[in-house]
Amino acid sequence: xxxxxxxxxxxxxxxxxxxxxxxxxxxxxxxxxxxxxxxxxxxxxxxxxxxxxxxxxxxxxxxxxxxxxxxxxxxxxxxxxxxxxxxxxxxxxxxxxxxxxxxxxxxxxxxxxxxxxxxxxxxxxxxxxxxxxxxxxxxxxxxxxxxxxxxxxxxxxxxxxxxxxxxxxxxxxxxxxxxxxxxxxxxxxxxxxxxxxxxxxxxxxxxxxxxxxxxxxxxxxxxxxxxxxxxxxxxxxxxxxxxxxxxxxxxxxxxxxxxxxxxxxxxxxxxxxxxxxxxxxxxxxxxxxxxxxxxxxxxxxxxxxxxxxxxxxxxxxxxxxxxxxxxxxxxxxxxxxxxxxxxxxxxxxxxxxxxxxxxxxxxxxxxxxxxxxxxxxxxxxxxxxxxxxxxxxxxxxxxxxxxxxxxxxxxxxxxxxxxxxxxxxxxxxxxxxxxxxxxxxxxxxxxxxxxxxxxxxxxxxxxxxxxxxxxxxxxxxxxxxxxxxxxxxxxxxxxxxxxxxxxxxxxxxxxxxxxxxxxxxxxxxxxxxxxxxxxxxxxxxxxxxxxxxxxxxxxxxxx
Numbered sequence: 183x184x185x186x187x188x189x190x191x192x193x194x195x196x197x198x199x200x201x202x203x204x205x206x207x208x209x210x211x212x213x214x215x216x217x218x219x220x221x222x223x224x225x226x227x228x229x230x231x232x233x234x235x236x237x238x239x240x241x242x243x244x245x246x247x248x249x250x251x252x253x254x255x256x257x258x259x260x261x262x263x264x265x266x267x268x269x270x271x272x273x274x275x276x277x278x279x280x281x282x283x284x285x286x287x288x289x290x291x292x293x294x295x296x297x298x299x300x301x302x303x304x305x306x307x308x309x310x311x312x313x314x315x316x317x318x319x320x321x322x323x324x325x326x327x328x329x330x331x332x333x334x335x336x337x338x339x340x341x342x343x344x345x346x347x348x349x350x351x352x353x354x355x356x357x358x359x360x361x362x363x364x365x366x367x368x369x370x371x372x373x374x375x376x377x378x379x380x381x382x383x384x385x386x387x388x389x390x391x392x393x394x395x396x397x398x399x400x401x402x403x404x405x406x407x408x409x410x411x412x413x414x415x416x417x418x419x420x421x422x423x424x425x426x427x428x429x430x431x432x433x434x435x436x437x438x439x440x441x442x443x444x445x446x447x448x449x450x451x452x453x454x455x456x457x458x459x460x461x462x463x464x465x466x467x468x469x470x471x472x473x474x475x476x477x478x479x480x481x482x483x484x485x486x487x488x489x490x491x492x493x494x495x496x497x498x499x500x501x502x503x504x505x506x507x508x509x510x511x512x513x514x515x516x517x518x519x520x521x522x523x524x525x526x527x528x529x530x531x532x533x534x535x536x537x538x539x540x541x542x543x544x545x546x547x548x549x550x551x552x553x554x555x556x557x558x559x560x561x562x563x564x565x566x567x568x569x570x571x572x573x574x575x576x577x578x579x580x581x582x583x584x585x586x587x588x589x590x591x592x593x594x595x596x597x598x599x600x601x602x603x604x605x606x607x608x609x610x611x612x613x614x615x616x617x618x619x620x621x622x623x624x625x626x627x628x629x630x631x632x633x634x635x636x637x638x639x640x641x642x643x644x645x646x647x648x649x650x651x652x653x654x655x656x657x658x659x660x661x662x663x664x665x666x667x668x669x670x671x672x673x674x675x676x677x678x679x680x681x682x683x684x685x686x687x688x689x690x691x692x693x694x695x696x697x698x699x700x701x702x703x704x705x706x707x708x709x710x711x712x713x714x715x716x717x718x719x720x721x722x723x724x725x726x727x728x729x730x731x732x733x734x735x736x737x738x739x740x741x
Contacts, residue, residue, distance in 0.1 A: 210234055211264055213257050219273065221297035223290070228279035229298070232260030232270040233307060240309035242336075242509040243302050244268045246316050247295055247323045249275040249287065250368060266502055268509075269307050273298050275323075282370065287319075287403060288346045288420045291326035299327070303334035311509050315339035315501045317477030318444060322346065322421075325451055329426045337508040339501045341437045341477035345447030347417025348659075351407050353446065354651030354677055355659055356629050357714070358703045359383075362393055365403035372399055384701035385576055387718025408714045413659040421451070427458035434464045435504045435518075437497045439471025440527070440647065441484065441587070445679045448476075449614075453538070465518050466538075467500065468680060469493045469525035486586035487644075490530040526610050528684035533612075541612040541682070542738035548602060548691070550619075550733040556602040556693060566622070566728040569598055571697050573707055573721035581700040582631045584645045592635065592643050597696030598729065601637065604688050611646065612682045613738030619673040620730035625708025626664040627654045628725070629698040630673065634681075634737075639688035649678045650698070652706065652713075664710050670730065685739075693735060697725065 214231040221227060233241075244263035248256075251274060260270030276294055277285025299312050312334045314324045321343025328338065344350040351361035359380045366372045375397040376382070383393050391408050394401040410416045422430065434455070438448040445468075455462045468476075470489045475481050479496040482489060495517070506512030517523055520534035524541065535541055548556035552565040571580055581595040592599065615634055629652050636644040654662045656673045665671045685691070699705055706713040709720040 210236070211257075211261060213260070215257065216279070219298055219301050221276075221294050223276075223293065223297075225276045225284050225294075226280065227276060227294060227298055228274045230257050230260055230272040232257055232264045232272075234264045234267070237264075237267060237269075240307055241267065241269050242311040242313065242505075243271055243308050244505065245271045245273060245295075245299065245302065245312055245314045247273045247275070247291070247298070247314065247320055248316070249278060249319045251278050262498070266506070268505075271302060278369075285369065287365075287369070288322065288326070291323045292329045292420075295323060295327040296330055296332050299332040299335055303332070308334075310334055311336050313337045313339070313505050313509055315341065315505065317341035318344055318473065321444075321448070321477075325421050328430050329422050331430065331432065335432065337433050337435075337505065339435045339437070339504055340448070340451065341497060341501065342439070342442050342444045342473050343436070343448050343451060344444045345450055346420045347410065347413045348450060349444055349447035352411075354649070354675075355411060355413070355655040356650050356652050356698070356703055356706075357390065357408070357411075359393070359701065361407065362397070362401060362404045365401050366394075366397075366399060369403065370401070375399065380701040387574075387576070389715050389717050390704045391714040411712060411714060412655065412662060418660075422454070424454075424458045427455050427462075430455060430459060431461070431463065433508055434462075435467070435501065436464065437467045437476050437500065439469060439473070439476035440679065440681045441470070441472045442476045443473050445476075446677055449538075449680060456537070465521055465523070467497075467517065467523045468682075470527050471497070484587065485584075486588050490525060490527065492530050492532060493525040493527075524612070524680075524682050526612070526682045526684060528686075529610070533682075538613070538680075541680075542740050544739050544741050546737045546739055548600075548735045548737070550600055550693075550695075550729055550731055550735075552731050554598065554600050556600045556691060556735065558602075560734075561731045564730060564732065566730045567598060569697070569727040569729065570724050571596070571699060571727075572724040573699060573705065574718055579700040580696050580698065581702075582633055582648060582650075582694070582696060584633070584648075587645045589643050589645075590641070592692065592694065594694060595696065597631070597694050600693045600695065602691045604639075604690050605685060606687065607741075608684060608687045609739045609741040610682060610684050611737060612740045614676075614678045614680050615647070615649075615735060615737045616676045616678060617674070617733070617735040619675070619733045620670060621673060621733070622668060622670045622728040622730070623665060623708070624667050624723070624726045626667060626710035627652065627706055627708045627713070628665075628727070629653070629704070629706040629713075630675070631694075631696045631698055632675065633694040633696075635692040635694070636683070636685055637690040637692050638686065643692070644683070646683060647679045647681045649675050650703070651675055651677070691737065695729065697727070
């Protein structure tokens with residue numbers, strides 16, 4: 183399910199007036215490549231500008247800003263807009279296609295894109311209207327731009343947008359291993375690390391921070407990110423502040439998917455914009471999509487699951503329907519019947535509500551019974567189930583892995599499985615599951631994994647969603663608060679993905695509760711040191727956990 187930064191995103195070139203500019207034609211298009219756009223910082227931005235030859239009058243401009251460069255063929259990102267009678271501009275993050283030493287992911291987008299839009303708005307082929315759209319890092323860049331909106335920017339369409347420090351390069355303060363490959367392979371274009379690097383790191387038990395050196399290629403981006411394990415002022419400065427959200431009055435369309443690795447970031451932007459701006463003109467669309475489907479075209483078969491036919495749509499086409507509506511007084515997209523639009527898996531139906539909290543009208547609460555039952559009755563006596571994990575044992579893993587959405591057998595991977603009784607009536611899960619875990623452990627910290635499944639009457643499992651988070655940041659993701667060994671602690675979790683699916687009569691819900699110990703995410707040994715610096719030598723004795731039966735899970739439903 184990890185589809186965040188290692189997914190290929192979209193790159194777009196832009197235009198310039200410098201002597202470095204190269205002009206050539208391609209069939210029906212007029213394409214200017216390697217355009218150099220000046221910025222106030224003195225660092226020029228490389229861009230591609232694409233127009234149809236027949237369009238000689240000024241037009242609205244669609245800016246696609248990207249941190250990726252594929253070498254050749256990026257002009258297709260501009261052609262998509264030119265085909266729809268816009269000017270298509272693809273602009274690269276500073277340092278990309280120029281001097282990579284100038285590159286600093288996430289840090290300069292707000293100011294650089296303002297200058298790019300300012301330059302675009304003054305060109306003879308621009309009618310004064312600029313819009314942005316695109317996914318992942320490109321989605322983030324639009325929110326960075328919204329910190330100080332240029333008057334020419336009329337709308338943004340952030341798709342599957344990452345939120346730095348919030349869901350990438352770490353989720354709920356837990357970094358994941360692919361962040362190293364992202365910086366090395368996609369940005370620096372270095373020789374790729376060995377595919378076995380994460381396994382070597384796991385077997386050797388060296389620190390997470392040393393993984394780039396272990397791979398033979400130190401990486402400054404990786405090292406900078408690891409210096410900020412909390413959601414601190416460094417990360418928060420990259421996205422709008424409450425006062426800046428208040429000033430964002432342009433119309434916005436957000437799209438994401440239930441299986442999008444960046445979903446929690448995309449949701450957070452939507453939540454904060456609506457929280458701080460009660461008049462936010464912001465639409466939200468979510469369905470059974472992964473990171474790719476949430477920004478381009480749905481996959482009819484997603485990880486082995488045949489999605490409902492009504493969900494088989496193109497988010498790219500929806501984006502252009504939106505752009506036509508805002509920039510050309512076109513028709514409002516039919517899908518957008520209210521501010522929140524979501525497809526209920528298994529019903530072949532889209533639902534439309536005014537806000538996220540209107541997606542559900544009830545909540546199911548289940549307690550972690552010591553008999554491994556998810557019980558809807560609060561326990562009257564204090565009991566617990568035990569879990570033991572030896573971090574030094576590298577023959578076994580405590581893992582979460584779901585290559586397909588529907589499967590025959592649930593691999594507990596040394597975790598604990600809790601199951602509800604069969605439901606007598608059908609209902610829909612609509613929203614984000616939350617809860618509060620009560621635990622007594624013999625260490626100072628743990629990284630928790632909670633996966634939620636439907637066990638269907640036919641015996642097959644349907645993967646719904648997963649939470650991963652660091653216990654020491656559970657109460658405040660900006661401030662680490664270590665657990666007290668051998669004392670009962672409460673560990674809340676709230677920052678989870680939205681999912682919507684019909685749960686049939688006779689189905690059960692299943693929770694797989696585990697502690698991370700595998701090659702694909704950092705290992706938190708619980709010593710109290712920065713987990714980025716911990717090694718297997720910090721493991722000491724096995725982790726001993728008592729999961730208390732007053733721990734509960736809350737699941738939002740529509741009945």
